[in-house]
Each structure stands twice: as C-alpha cells, then as structure tokens.
Amino acid sequence: MASIQILNQIKKKNLETMNMESGSTKVRILIHTGTCGYAAGARKILEAAKNISAASDLPVDISLSGCIGLCASEPNVTIMRKGEASVIYQKMTPEKMAEVFENHVKAGAPVMSHALACKDMSGFDLKKIDELDFFKSQVLFTMRNKGVIDPESIDEYIARDGYFAALKAVTEMESEQIIKEILASGLRGRGGGGFPTGRKWDIAFNNKSDVKYIICNADEGDPGAFMDRSILESDPHSVLEGMIIAAKAFGATHGYIYCRTEYPLAIKMLEKALAKAREYNFLGRNIFGTGMGLDIEICQGAGAFVCGEETALMLSIEGKRGMPRPRPPYPAQKGLFGKPTVINNVETLSTVPSIIREGAEAYSSMGTLTSKGTKVFAMSGSINTVGLVEIPMGISLRSLIFDICGGIPNKRKFKAVQLGGPSGGCIPEAFLDTPVDYEAIIQAGAIMGSGGVIVMDETSCMVDMARFFIDFIKDESCGKCTPCREGSSRLLEILDRITTGEGKDEDIAELEELSEFIKSTSLCGLGQTAPNPVLSTLRHFRHEYEAHIKDKKCPAKRCASLLEFKVDTEKCTKCGLCFKACPAKAILWQKKQAASIDRDKCTKCLSCYKACRFEAIL
C-alpha cells in the first residue's frame, strides 16, 4: 500500500542513484534512445558502451533514457560524474564512444569536440543546455522528464515527483475539486480539437453509470507529428498517472490506451509501465488503498488514420471497422460499449499530473487569453534543427522556426509552414508573425492540430503538397459517407490533372466548389477538414495553381511531367556529378566535356537536378 511516506522514501533513494543530488560514486552513462535515436544508431552506441565498460574494471552504470528532444543531434549520450556537470554528447558513433569513455568516464576530461552542452550546472568550457538557442525559450512542463529518467523505471519517475499528484487526487481530492482545478488551468485537448479538458470530464461526471471508461488516444496519425510517440517512449508513467487522475475525476472504472501499431517501442514501454504500476498498487482493485478500482489495457490500432476520430476509435476497440458515427450523442454521454467515455490525447493526459501537483495557476499563467499553458511542437521538414519543442502558447511562428530551430538549411528561402496535418493548412511568410494560439492559427488559415510543424522551402510545390494530402485523405477515408469517399477521389483527379500539365481553366473554380461541398456535408472531422489543404494553398498560393494550368510550368520544379531538363552549358563545370547520379543513364558526359541529356531516356527523377552544385541543370 503506497502512502506519501513510501513515495518520499523511493524518491530520496533514487535521487541519489540518479546522480542528481549527493550523487553516487559510479559514473552514469545515459544513452538516449527513442525510435528516432535507435534509427540514428543508438543501439550500436549502447553495445559499444557495454563492451568497453565490461573490459574495464570501472564501476559504471549504463542506462537508457528517452529522446532529449533535439533529434537533429542524435544519437545522444550523457555522462554523469559525481560533483561535476553532466555532459551531453551529440552525433555519437561507437568510435566516439570509446574516446569519450577513455577520456571523460575514466579520467574526467570531457571530449569537447563531440560535446553538445552541459546539464544542470555549468562547468568545463561548455554552454549549459538551456542556454542553447534550441532550448532557451522552451518551458518543459509536459516533457519535464524527457531524456532525464529511464522510462522503464517507475522509481526514477517517482524520484521526479511522479505519482504524487495521483496520490493527492485519489486520497485527498473530491471529483469536483479535480475538475475545477483542470478547468481553472485552462487546459484544452492537445489532440487537435482544443475542447476544454475539464468540461469533457464534467459532462462524464454528471452522467451516472455503473461503468465508465477513460481512453487514452495514442493513435497519433497526423503525418509530421511525433510528440505523443516521444512522450510514450520517454515518460510512459506520466500518461498512466494522468489517466488515474482523470478516472478519479469522473468515476471511470476501466481504461484503454489505443496505440498505433506503427509505434512498437511506445507499446513496449507502456506494457512495462503498466506492469510496474500494477505491482505498486497504483492500478488495480484498490488504488493507494482507497478501494478505488481502475485497470488499464492497451489496444493496438491496425493502421487506419480515421481511428484517431473518437467515435471510430471506440468502434475499433470494440473489434469492428473503425467508421465514425454522427455526434451527438457524444462519447461522454454514450461511448464505448454504450457507456459514458472520456477520450483524451496522450499529451493532454501527461500534462494533467503536473497541473494537479503545481496548481492550476502555474499552468494558466503561461500562454494567451484563450490558449493557456505550453504546447509541444514537432518540428520537421526543411529546417536546420529538427526536434521537439515545448513553448508557452503565444510565441510567434517566426520565432519558433527561425530563433529556436535555426531557420532554413542550404541557404534556401522559406516558402510555407504546414500546420495541423491533413486537416490543417499552409501558412505563407506574410503570416509568420501569427502567435501560436488556437484561434489565431485558424485565422491564418491552418489549425493547431496535434502540433506537427512541417517547414517547406522554395523547392516544395504547393499544388503537389495539396495533391499529397488529398491522396492521403482519399486512402484513409473510411468510405462510409459519400462526400468524403467520392469527393476526395474527385479532388485528387483534378489535382492529378493539374500537376501533370492537363489542367483546365475551370479547375480552380471546381476545386473550390467541391471543397466547400465536402466540408459542409461530410459526416466526421476527417471529411469536414479534408479539403483544407486545397483551400489553404488556393488562398495563399493561387499563382502556383495558375502557373501549372495556364503556363504549364511548375515554379518549384517538383512536378516531373511539367519539367524539361536541359543543361546550361555555360554554367556546367563538366564535373560529372549529374552523370553519376542519373539512374536512367540519360546523361551523356565525358571528362572535360559539358553534359547533355538524352530526353528519351530521362525519367525526370530529379536526381541530376539535385546532384548539380552549380545550378547548371534547368
């Protein structure tokens, strides 16, 4: 049976081994591993670290910890030594690991050339991590544990004040009190809709029923959004704790986590976290010895984007085809198996414990009038520093892209930023000073969505992007309602026509008319927002559509059918890079001679265009 004393004991003991306070004599090597870290080679670093330390007789403690959020510098390793500043290394390789072990772990001399920054206290000749541009403006509220704790260790989570909020909510607070606190914090659903979390809980609380369900929506399907994956991989207990608090708030008796099957590591971490939480009595029939019962099970999705929509998600848990149904009744009234159900997103739930622990005020003091607190953004695309960024609401998109993430690489120009996934839109340069705030972003023609931010430079064709999203929607439409099923196919046909040079003058008007029709007549959110990519690109980049239709040109040089490659012999330096890059053997080149292109063989794959460093291929 857990009590505040036991939690405090665990906290104290683990803070010591985690080297955060008095510190142990062992040197701690933290390997940062998320899906992204593994893909960048973290597994090899782990093996190397194990082998090297096994060969030496030094007392070393190697543990795994989630992604630090700075994906651009992966794989990362942190070295912690007693009484010294911890050092984070970047872009590690097994060879670099050996070097770091020899110099830093053994002799206490950090290898400056591989180091990124130091953590906690400053020391050595390195910046502190929160002095780096990328971290300077960030406020880690939801992601406070990322890269700090071992996600597999419940004790380390407790050491960072984990489960204290759940204990408080379950043993000391009334349901109404919890709901009031969440309402006062101004927390809105982070999955995309932005519905006030407290209100959702309140509706479910007022619906009397013997059985109620809490569902964690971990079906993060928006392409370009990966914050939920990262939270589940690096801090799974925060989601469980949020679910326990929610369950207490409206009386849920059963919980489900509906997780994407594409996230195997997140599922593994959740399974381990659930087993530990049960073992500690934080889940089960008698939570914290209060008689409150709640157990949570994982339900794996099977690859359907529409299952992120709540009514479809519930059908999928029930083992059916995930097809949305009209609302009302809302899930909080009649949900899973016909019982009142609350569905919250991963990021929302993992924010809840910190709000209960630190108070609503701590959260609502950040942000704008209507959008309180912090929001996690997944930054990717043509941008210098890709990664996860948590900032208080209200910072401008410009400062998010240029100040925090270092702007556009390769000296290219910014063209647009895509927000909100397929339901969102593209924002051009003129709107870059828009603050991140649910309402302001809608005004600029996109939506907050789950927070995927994809930056595009001048080489992205906006018509092609619209086509890409409509192709996605067409594939993912569940097919139940005609406007979405047929409408998205027709939109795609028109866009295909335009991007292959067959566009007609009336196409733009037809796209607009059809889009409005799909928007107003579709059954669920997927269809209602499906035409957004088309409408937003038409709003801000109409000239590109016109260039494709009237001039049969693709200004961004993306749409292969509209391109006629040729070599500018004056600019050609006869280097042969294009010749080597061409997979179709369509480039004719010999040493000391300018290249030329055999049009019959050319597949317009863009390889030569990309390979040429002298802009000699047009």
Added chain:
Amino acid sequence: MVAMQSVNKGEAKSCCEATPDWVRIDLVLEKYVGKKSQIIAALRECQEINGYLSEELIIHVSRFLRFPLSDVFGVASFYSLFSLTPKGKNTIRLCMGTACYVKGIKEINDRIVNEYQIGPSGISDDNRFGLEHVRCLGACSLAPVMVVNDDTHGAMTAEKINDILSEYK
C-alpha cells in the same frame, strides 16, 4: 474449451505456397473464443504466423470463432495492417509522412520501383522485395525514412538504396 476440429484446411495449392501452420493458428485462436471485441488482435496474430491473411485463413478464423464471415472479412479488409495477398521475402516500407515527402521519399520510391522491378502488386518480379507505403512512422527528424524488415534507415538518399538493399537477399 476444447479446440474445434479445424475446418477447410485444404492442401497446399502449389509447390511454392506452403501450408499454413494450422496447429499454431488454432492455439492462437483458442485464446479468442467468445471474445468478439478482440478480433483485430486475433487476426494480427494469425497474420504474424502465416505472413498474410489468405481467403482460406479468414474462413477458418470465422468458423473457428463462430463470428460471421462478413464481420471477419470486414475487419481484415478495413485496416491497412492486414494483407490479403502474400508478401515478398523482404518487406520495404517507405514512410509517406509529410516530412518524408517534403524531403523526397517520392524519388526514392520511383528509384526502387524502377531498379527492383516492383510490379503493380507491390512485389518485385523475383519475389525478393515487397514494397509498402506507411503513413508517418513518427521518425520525422530522420526524414526520409525507409524500413526494411525491422531495420530503420533514416536520411535516405537515392544513392544509398543499392548499398542498403544489397544486404537483404
């Protein structure tokens, strides 16, 4: 409950199509008797054993669990995880998320289709590779991303394709 006699097992249709491992499949299905809400999980496990959900396997699941065939087929055909056709020896999955698209996954796709002669069914002529498209793997920082079997390869370029794929026989 004792396992129902497996029905409609059929013989292997040709030399290259192996008989499904009915013993393992029945052991899996045992667990799901009477649990209609877990049909997705049941089909997932069957697919793991057999590689794909063949017509005879779907019929078998339906009869064994006594769920209407239309329901079982309805689920199997709805979710992209389930494959109703056999797969290639090695599975190449290309991430078609926005970040990967912006960074040029389309060119990588075209190159693979051309060089490894991937047919309309998504399988190479020699059955060595099956090519699939997935919607965002959430590793956007490493875009464009290609996954071969269980190995993730980030920051792909068309030039790297041959080197990587030559490892998979």
